């Protein structure tokens with residue numbers, strides 16, 4: 455494919471991310487995303503992933519998926535949206551990518567992927583769009599190899615909260631105290647948060663840690679980044695050896711009393 459053909463494909467697709475596909479061809483999305491720098495700086499991810507399998511959940515138009523492929527990984531990208539709608543297939547065509555795309559729900563990973571497990575799973579920008587984030591983390595845990603690594607990123611409570619009518623919560627000290635507390639706390643919105651109807655949970659760091667533990671994993675590192683309107687946490691987790699993922703509520707008699 456020559457440059458003009460590639461530019462035409464890019465022009466005709468819809469993009470959320472702005473990222474360089476190849477040879478100065480950029481996707482014209484609103485969110486500039488340097489996947490290479492993010493994976494290096496936040497996660498210290500090796501440049502050589504040859505022989506590794508990777509799953510990118512919530513891949514959207516694919517900046518992270520294609521960067522993982524560039525590093526030599528065998529990549530499956532999963533998203534609930536069609537890759538024809540998001541621009542993913544346009545990027546794939548321009549790059550001549552061998553990535554596989556699965557359109558599906560993270561809640562059903564186990565069933566959709568037939569029990570395949572991965573060396574690396576990316577879960578970026580998704581948990582706050584889910585009404586059942588713990589279920590998603592449980593599915594991710596099952597899809598992670600025993601020595602695999604989860605890289606995660608998402609909205610957390612740091613310095614900004616809204617009232618349920620969408621106005622900014624005025625008590626900054628309370629918001630900061632909840633954000634920094636070791637008590638696992640999450641905000642939950644049935645209506646829009648940051649004007650987005652599909653934002654539900656805004657957990658604090660301690661709550662994300664508990665979600666991950668419930669799913670049989672252990673957080674191995676984390677950090678924060680702030681760039682209004684985002685207040686975000688990123689980190690890594692591994693499978694906790696011997697961890698059992700419990701059902702929500704066992705039939706009586708219960709094993710333990712609570």
Ligand SMILES: C[S@@+](CC[C@H](N)C(=O)[O-])C[C@H]1O[C@@H](n2cnc3c(N)ncnc32)[C@H](O)[C@@H]1O
Pocket residue numbers: 511512513514515532533534535558559560561577578579580583584
């Ligand atoms: C904010 S975008 C994040 C895109 C990219 N991962 C990033 O971090 O920039 C959230 C993505 O998650 C996808 N998504 C939302 N709910 C999902 C679900 N239940 N299962 C799979 N993907 C989902 C959306 O379609 C969207 O592409």
